Amino acid sequence: MYEVIAFYVFAISTTILFLITAFSKNVLYAMTALASGMVMISGFFFLLGADFLGVVQLIVYVGAVMALYAFGMMFFDATKDIKEKHQNPTLVFILGGLMALVFVIMFSAPIIGENVQAIHPVIEGVGNAQAVGMVLFTKYLVAFEVAAVMLLVAMIAGIILAGKKMDYSLTTNDDTYDHEDEILKGAGK
Amino acid sequence: MVDATMLPEVTAAGVIIKAILILAVIAGLAGFGTYIERKILAFMQRRLGPMHVGPHGVLQLAADGIKLFTKEDIIPQHANKIIFAIAPIITAATAFIALAAVPVFPDFTIPFIDVYVPSIASDINVGILFVLGMMAAGLYGPLLAGMAQSNKWGIIGSARTAIQFLSYEVVTGLSILAPIMMVGSLSFVDFNNYQADGALWLVVYQPVAFVLFLIAGFAETNRTPFDLLEHEAEIISGYVTEYSGMRWGLFFIGEYANMITIGIIASVVFLGGYNDFWFIPGWIMIIGKIAFSFFFMLWVRASWPHVRPDQLMWLCWKVLMPLAVINILITGLVMMIV
Missing domain, CATH: 1.20.5 (Single alpha-helices involved in coiled-coils or other helix-helix interfaces)
Structure with missing residues (x-):
């Protein structure tokens, strides 16, 4: 009984939140609705007894949408509506x-x-995390390892693309550069 | 230790009593914490701190509370009003949701009415990840607050929230992974039982992980030296610039509740939890440990200047994260060999 009520609460709120994400012209509303929709989806996992996957959903998407906010902050004025072409x-x-x-x-x-x-x-x-681990490291081991290698490749590519001038500090190579920074930072080279 | 099969049934009344206990204690402490913080900082800097309201300024708390409740609630004209109103609630709510899954006191039975109160309001078997995830979600409060208020300082504050979150969240997860590998469970109760009956505290096996977790914890709760989000000397108040009255108070309560949560996690995971220690009963031990970690946060605040955002990122990505990964590798190797 409670599970049915909880399911409908989560289902309706997820749908409404993702509709806001799709239809809102305000970037702040859209992203906030996206983030809360992701949190609501984790509710389904908890209802089904998959606590581990629910928590992973929570942690992963909270972080991912936070990165999206960083881009939103750079490209849009959050307090104004966006005119879409x-x-x-x-x-x-x-x-x-x-x-x-x-x-x-x-x-x-x-x-x-x-x-x-x-x-x-x-x-x-068997606990939740153990159950996921058993399936992941027996039946789906190849897929898991391939995904790991792919992520490693992506990470190295990201570091190479972004890290060209990593050691060149805009702050410390300013005209008003003073040497106290060097001391604060220690041997940070 | 009571054997697992002998544990009495957890009743709804027990859980409700536990929830009220946590809410009352933590919410009360969050208020009283301000007084303690001001007093301790004052003594460390050879000042007196609040002295005028009541004996040694004890009633300052009541005065501040009255001020907060009766202050005019201002919403800036061009702010995004809905998000502006939601943001403080996110901070406070997630801080208390996180507390639902941390164990505070040992199990006990109330004598006369015979109600069994569990150590943890909701013992989900992935408790530690749930708490960390909820505390991470709490960072949406500062982020949204800064972006909604159409204020330069606010938007700088929320930009700093994003970079701080993305930097230290990796370190928090990696640092706590090594103890998780040793215990083999994500449940706080298992962590506590692992260190029960005179076993050594996990901090002995995992000193590096403990230090990394503490550093990341300071960043997680926006405490000095990582209080970039609201540093007065640089960005006025960052994300709280436009907030007043109880909305500001909610941010405040959330921050203090998070400080206590970090204290509880550090105590249960690394410092032996709520087990009895020699002749000292467990509930005194856990209160002592939480109080010490709270004091430690104030101590650091009085001793260290805050860091710049680029220094924070440098520290997280180039020092702490490699250390955490190496720590995990060594832990794994040792566990394989032994």
Whole structure:
């Protein structure tokens, strides 16, 4: 009973928040709704007993949306509405709507067509994190390692792209540079 | 230690009593903390601190409270009013939600009405991640507050929130990973039991992780030397520039509650938790540890200047993060060999 009520509360608030994200012209509303929608989604994981995944959802998306805020802060005035330029609104509407429809059919068809069975049922008496670990390091080990290598490559590329002038400090190479900074920073080279 | 099968059933009444206990104690402490902070800072700087209201200024707290409640609530004209109003609530609410999953006192049974009060209001089995995640979500308060108020100082404050968050959040997670590997669980109760019955505190095995966690904790709670978000000498008050009255007070309560939460995490994960120590009962030990970590935060504030944002990022990414990774590697190797 409580779970049903909680599910509908989370479902309705998630939908409304993501609708705000899509329709709001104010960048602050859009991003805040996105962040709170992500928090609401973690509620579903908690309802299903997947505490670990819920918490991961919370931590990962809180951080990710925070990075989005940093970009929003750089490019937009958060207190004003944004005037969007639409070249062809009808086409965008139809394409977007069709894509949403395709996704809904893709994910709901297997559920309607046949009862979905868990390939790896939850092992009784094992904690949440352990259960995730068991599946991750047995059945999905290759995918997991490939993802790890991909992330490593992306990280190295990011460091190389961003780190060209990493040791050149704009603050300390200013005209009014004084040598106390050097002492404060110690051997920070 | 009571065996797991012998634990009495956790009733709704027990949880409610625990929740009220936590809320009352922490909210009260958050208010009283301001008085303690001003007094301790004053003594460390050879001043007297608040002296005029009541004996040794004890009633200063009441005076400040009356002022906060009755102050005019101003919302700037061009501010984004909804977000401006939500931001302080986010800070205070997440701080208290985080407290739902930390253990404060040992389990006990109230004698006459026979109600069992658990050590933790809600023992989810990923407690430590939940608390850290909630405290991270609390940083949305300063971020939104700064962006909503259409004020230069505010937007600088929220930009600093973003960089501070993205920098130290990595260190917090990595530093606490090594103790998690040793205990093999994410539940605070397991951390406590690991150090029970005269076992050594985890800080003995993990001194590096403890220091890293403390440093990251200072950044997490915006305490000096990492109080970049609201440093008066540079950016007026940062994200709280336009706030007054109870909205400002909510930020304040949130910050103090977060300080206590960090203290509790440090005590339970690294400093032996709420176990009995020789003849001292556990609940006195945990209060003592939390009080010490609170005092430690004030001590650091009195002793250290704050750092620049670029120094913070340099420290987090080039010093603390490699240290944390090396610490995890060594922990893993030792656990494999032993």
